[in-house]
Amino acid sequence: MKLAVFSHCAVDTITLDNQNYEQIGGSACYCGITARQFKFDVDLYTKFGPDFPKQYLIENKINSIHSESQKPTTRFSISVEGSDRTLKLEHECDPIDYASASADGHMVSPIYHEISEETFKKIKNDSNFLFVDPQGFLRQKDPQNNIVLEKTNLDLSHVNAIKVNPDEGKQFVDCSDDELMLALQKKGAEYVLLTNKTEVSMLVKDKVYSISLPNKQIHDTTGIGDIFCSAFCCTMLKEKDFLWALCFAGGAAQAALDSKNVGLQKIPKKGNIQTNASYFYNLVKFRDL
Template sequence: MKLSVFSHCAIDTITIGENNYEQIGGAACYCGITARQFKFDVDLYTKFGPDFPKQYLTEHKINFHNSESEKNTTKFAININGSDRTLKLENECDQLDYFKNNADGHLVSPIFHEVSDDVFKKIKNDSNFLFLDPQGFLRQKDPQNNVFLEKTNLDLSHVNAIKVNPEESKQIVNGTNDEMMIALQKKGIDYVLFTNKTDVSLLVKDKIYSITLPNKQIHDTTGVGDIFCSTFTCTMLKEKDFLWALCFAGGAAQAALESNNVGLQKIPKKGIVETNASYFYNLVKFRDL
């Protein structure tokens, strides 16, 4: 099976306490390499500069086309404090190009404005199953390049699944957590994933299914949401079962957090994800709306 991923590669400087780590990343890398763990072919639509080690993608057998830019790679400074983090945009690469493709699913996860409205529309027209993480559509920067979220009018037609947290949801819809999930569903989305720290909820039709990740010491949270999104998408495409997809996604996020690794090193192997998914499957709670 094949997954097409639309997102920028990045070079991140991650600060945890007094320690700094320079890592390659971006949703492009986290989502792409996670999908490879599930034996998916990956077509990556991205842009990166001469400062990015493209051999990393080649080594992981990730396909990319017309991705090289004369501009340097998108770069963030990320400061992490427990489950909270702040971002500063230090460089922004070109917007990505689009080519029609025949993937089983499409995952759109911009990190900062790299997916234009026109490209997003073309992706939606071509996709059989489209998962959206809207973070990069919602982000803006202030004069000091600090990244913040801003209310955005997103066209969510033809989006099958979305992942949002409370802060992101408030930039798209209004209301309580439940009301925001329902409002997103009313825009035509079949699977609304809502992550609030360790609590993960999924709205399907008139039911909310939820799991709670064990509350343990958190080290580096960078990319955990991307690992979650990619795992959910791959499981849905393979198994056609949203409950297993929820449990696999939660299992992948939990494995990544428990690894205590920084950056891409935290992407878990499929085996430990399956073990965690089986654990969560027996603990899923649900309630009617």
Template sequence: MKLALFSHCAIDTITINNQNYEQIGGAACYCGITAREFKFDVELFTKFGPDFPKQYLTDYKINFQNAESEKKTTKFRITIDGSDRTLNLENQCDLIEYDQINADCHLVSPIFHEISDDVFSKIKNDSKFLLVDPQGFLRQIDSKNNVILQKTNLDLSGVNAIKINPEEGKQIVDGTHDEMMLALQKKGIDYVLLTDKINVSLLVKNKIYSITLPNKQVRDTTGIGDIFCSAFCCTMIKENDFLWALCFAGGAAQAALESQNIGLQKIPRKGTIETNASYFYNLLKFRDL
């Protein structure tokens, strides 16, 4: 099975408790490596500069073409405080180029405006199952290059699944958590995922399914949403079961958090994800809307 992934690679300087850790990352890496754990072939559409260790992608057998740029790799400075984090954009690489590809699923997870409207439209036209994490479409920078979110008229036609947090949702639609999920569903999206720290919800038709991640000490939250999205996408394609997909996504996020590792080292192994998924499956809650 094959996942087509659209996102920038990144070089992150992560600050936790006044200690700095320079890590390679970006949704390209977090989503891609997680998909490889699910035994998916990964076709990565990205851009990175000469400062990025492309051998890392090759070692994980992540395929990429036309990815190299003369510009330096997109770079963030990330400050972690518990489950909260702030981002500062230090560099931005070129826009991603589009090539038509036959894949079982497409995952679009920009980190900062690397996907143009035209490329996004072409991806939607070609995809069989498309999951979107809109974070990079919504991000802007202030006068000090701090990343902020801004309202946008994002065309979500042709999208099968979306993952948002409450702050991102408010930039696309209005209302309470339930109202935001319903508003996104009305745009034609079959699976609406809302992650609110430890609380995870999924709207399908007229029901909301939910799981709660155990409330344990959190160290580095970078990439958790990417790991979550990739696990959901891969499980949906393999199992065609949205409840298992929700549980595997939550199980992957929980395993990554419990590892207490920094950066890409937190990406969990498939066995650990499966154990957590079984745990969550027995604790699933649902309610009608």
């Protein structure tokens, strides 16, 4: 099976416990490498500059499409404290060129303005199953280049699944968690995933399904959401079962956190994800909404 991923690669400087780690990343890398753990072929629609180690993608058998730019790669400085992160934009690469993508599923997960509304519309027209993490549509920078979130009228028609956290959700509609999920459903999303640190909820039709990740010591959280999204998307495409997809997504996030690794090194192996997924499957709670 094949997954098409639309997102920028990045070079991140992660500050954790007073130490700096320069890591390649971006949703493009986290989602793509996670999908490879699920044995998916990956077509990556991205942009990066001469400063990005393209060989890393080649070694992981990720096919990058129209990806090379003369501009430096998008860069962030990321400060991690517990489960909270602050981001500063250091550089922004070129927008992603649209190209028709023949794949079983499409993931749109921008990190900062690389996908235009017109490109997003074309992706929606191409896709059989579309998962959206809207973070990069919502991000703006203040005068000091710190990342802040801004309200959006993003068109979610023809979107199959969306993942937001509470802060991102408020940029669509400022209301309670349940009202937020209903509002995103009414905007077009069939599966609405809300992640609030260790609490994960999913609205499907008129029911909310939820799991809780074990509350252990948290290390580097960079990319955890991307790993979660990619695991959900791949499982949904393979198994056609939203409960298993939820559990595999939670299992992937938990395995990544358990690794205590920094950057892309935290992406877990399929076996670890599956063990956690089986654990979560027996603990799923549900309620009517």
